[in-house]
Amino acid sequence: MSLLEKITYLTLLIILLVGIYFDFSDQAFFENSYAREDGILENTTAVMLFLGGALMFYRFLRLGRKRSGWFKFVTLGVAFALLFVAGEEISWGQRLFDVESTEFFLENNVQEETNFHNLEVGGVKLNKLIFGQILTVFILVYLIVFPILFKRWKKFGTLVHKFAIPIPKTHHAIAYLVCLALLFFISSGKKWELQELTLSFIFFFILWKPLNNIYQD
Structure with a gap:
C-alpha cells in the first residue's frame, strides 16, 4: 500500500466518522450541508470518477497499439463508463x-434532474434497484471473490488477463467493508453519498495499481 493510499484511507475514515457524528447530533446539518446534493463530497466523487476515466483513456492511447482487441475494448469501455457515471x-x-430539466425528466426523475439513475419507471426507482442492491452485490463479488479466484484458479487468471480486467488488492476490499460497516451507524439516506465517495477512490486506486499489473509496458 502506497503512502498516498494510506493518507486517503485515513482521510475517508475521518470523513465517515464525522458523518456518523453529525447524523447523531444534527441530522438536518448532515443532510443539508455535510452530504448535500452538489456539495463537496459529491463533487469530489465526480472528480475521482473523471480522473479514473481519464486514466483509462490514457492507457488506451498509450498501450492500445501493443495490446489485443479485448484490452482496447475493455479499457475504453471502462473509461467511458466512469466518465458517464461522473456526468450522472x-x-x-x-x-x-x-x-432547466426537460419535461421527460421533470415527470420521471424523482429529483426532477437531468440524470438517469434517479429515474422512476413503473413505480421502481432505478437508483435503488440497480445502483443499490445489484451494484452492491457486484462490488462485493468483484472486491472479494475475484481476487480469491485469481490467486487460486489458473484458468480464471488467464481469462482475467485476456479480457484486461484489473484485480483489486486486499486493502481495497478491506476499505470498502470498513465503509459499509460504518454506514450502518448512519440512519439518513444521504449516507450513500459517503459510500460513493469511498468507492470512487477505491476504484481509482484499483485502476492505478491493480494486483495483476496489466497496465505495465
Missing part, C-alpha cells in the same frame, strides 16, 4: 450551469 453524479452540470 453531477447531473451533467445542470446545477453548475443552471440548466
Whole structure:
C-alpha cells in the first residue's frame, strides 16, 4: 500500500466518522450541508470518477497499439463508463450551469434532474434497484471473490488477463467493508453519498495499481 493510499484511507475514515457524528447530533446539518446534493463530497466523487476515466483513456492511447482487441475494448469501455457515471453524479452540470430539466425528466426523475439513475419507471426507482442492491452485490463479488479466484484458479487468471480486467488488492476490499460497516451507524439516506465517495477512490486506486499489473509496458 502506497503512502498516498494510506493518507486517503485515513482521510475517508475521518470523513465517515464525522458523518456518523453529525447524523447523531444534527441530522438536518448532515443532510443539508455535510452530504448535500452538489456539495463537496459529491463533487469530489465526480472528480475521482473523471480522473479514473481519464486514466483509462490514457492507457488506451498509450498501450492500445501493443495490446489485443479485448484490452482496447475493455479499457475504453471502462473509461467511458466512469466518465458517464461522473456526468450522472453531477447531473451533467445542470446545477453548475443552471440548466432547466426537460419535461421527460421533470415527470420521471424523482429529483426532477437531468440524470438517469434517479429515474422512476413503473413505480421502481432505478437508483435503488440497480445502483443499490445489484451494484452492491457486484462490488462485493468483484472486491472479494475475484481476487480469491485469481490467486487460486489458473484458468480464471488467464481469462482475467485476456479480457484486461484489473484485480483489486486486499486493502481495497478491506476499505470498502470498513465503509459499509460504518454506514450502518448512519440512519439518513444521504449516507450513500459517503459510500460513493469511498468507492470512487477505491476504484481509482484499483485502476492505478491493480494486483495483476496489466497496465505495465
